[in-house]
Amino acid sequence: xxxxxxxxxxxxxIKAAAERSNRDAHRVNVVAVTKYVSVYRxxxxxxxxxxxxxxxxxxGLLEKVEALGSYPKWHFIGTLQSRKVKEVxxxxxxxHSLDRRSLAKEIQKRxxxxxxxxxxxxxxxxxxxxxxxxxxTIPFIQSLTDYPLIKVVGLMAMAPNTEDTNKxxxxxxxxxxxxxxxxxxxxxxxxxxxxxxxxxxxxxIAVEEGATFVRIGSSLVxxxx
Ligand SMILES: *Cc1c(COP(=O)(O)O)cnc(C)c1O
Numbered sequence: 001x002x003x004x005x006x007x008x009x010x011x012x013x014i015k016a017a018a019e020r021s022n023r024d025a026h027r028v029n030v031v032a033v034t035k036y037v038s039v040y041r042x043x044x045x046x047x048x049x050x051x052x053x054x055x056x057x058x059x060g061l062l063e064k065v066e067a068l069g070s071y072p073k074w075h076f077i078g079t080l081q082s083r084k085v086k087e088v089x090x091x092x093x094x095x096h097s098l099d100r101r102s103l104a105k106e107i108q109k110r111x112x113x114x115x116x117x118x119x120x121x122x123x124x125x126x127x128x129x130x131x132x133x134x135x136x137t138i139p140f141i142q143s144l145t146d147y148p149l150i151k152v153v154g155l156m157a158m159a160p161n162t163e164d165t166n167k168x169x170x171x172x173x174x175x176x177x178x179x180x181x182x183x184x185x186x187x188x189x190x191x192x193x194x195x196x197x198x199x200x201x202x203x204x205i206a207v208e209e210g211a212t213f214v215r216i217g218s219s220l221v222x223x224x225x
Contacts, residue, residue, distance in 0.1 A: 004048040017207035033217030039067040058084045065091045082106040096156045108147040118156035118196045123171045154194030155179045172209035
């Protein structure tokens with residue numbers, strides 16, 4: 001399928017999911033995850049009208065930025081090594097994987113402007129997943145007051161690897177509740193109005209549960225590589 005066709009399907013599904021949960025579908029941003037595909041395919045996505053792009057590796061991000069320029073919004077969604085921070089900072093609009101103090105410290109040190117960050121939470125507790133435990137999340141966010149260039153716009157999580165949609169849903173619900181608790185702190189550096197959750201197989205559930213950024217690779221641009 002061409003990206004345009006896939007996007008139309010996904011947008012219709014998002015609209016339906018938003019209606020089921022009385023949400024405004026316009027609050028949901030589609031981030032095209034291009035880590036599996038070529039520059040050519042990524043350009044097709046830009047031409048289809050997508051303006052948020054996500055990459056999980058530094059090399060992939062730099063390659064796509066070089067080809068597409070800085071007009072679209074760039075999201076870094078993968079694990080970020082501290083020593084790579086300076087390479088990505090000039091290009092990224094959002095980092096979805098803030099999960100430790102040393103990374104926050106490096107971002108603060110290298111950034112030349114405010115960086116929008118999602119704090120990654122390992123809600124399901126699976127060992128293979130990165131992120132803070134739910135219990136660590138609020139103390140971590142409170143500790144970021146000394147890092148004025150980090151704006152915690154929201155929380156990010158990945159659903160567990162399971163077919164059990166109830167389990168997936170409960171992870172997204174937990175993230176939303178945690179995000180609401182952060183919002184209630186009313187701290188300036190952490191408005192926490194956004195939720196980055198939902199991928200190709202579970203974005204509809206994520207939208208029903210409050211996602212404002214869904215990160216979609218395979219079912220939008222494919223996984224040709
Ligand atoms: C690869 C990836 C995605 C997209 O995965 P799909 O299942 O192909 O949609 C989303 N988020 C993160 C963090 C990823 O690494």
